[in-house]
Amino acid sequence: MAKPHNPPPEGWDRHSILGEIRRQNMTLTELASRADMRPNSFGHVWTRTVRKAEAVIADFLETDPAELWPDRYPITSHRIYDIRKHGPGASQKRVAPADRAEAA
Template identity: 50%
Template sequence: MTEKIRDKHDIKAALQRKGMTLTRLAEINGLNPNTFRAVWSRTNRPAEAAIASFLEAPVEQLFPDRYPIQTTRILDSKYLDTKASQKTVRENRKAAA
């Protein structure tokens, strides 16, 4: 794909130029058309992948705010005080205040 796709309007225009609609693309891929229409406001990996595949563009280019996939960051257990319960920590804070 040589054209620059910047937002949902560009994606929809590229689909229209190829004679495709979101509903038809959903039917071809065996997915619910409502999930395709909601792809602009909610993350839906299968719908995003189907759109990217049809447009022959990387999904990261079409949805740059959602990729790369970021996971929740969990602190390493060495930073946690596993011996103290939450109740003990609260009581210690009250005593210190």
């Protein structure tokens, strides 16, 4: 377990994470067996959030899980659209002012 010498400048993706794990002579199956987890849960980490598997991979690479999966962190518990974060959404029920002007 060694910290990566040069993390990817454009950020981590699936291939760079797998490449770094393999450079250190490790496999996801071996990581799963060391963590007493099923290997399938490590295979799902690319498409689903599996916090325990993410933590094991990040620990092996000696980095923060938020650095490997920035779109999944920080952990939020709400599923409500945050207007401050994403901006105002377009309502399907609201009629745009331009449409009213053309209709009149």
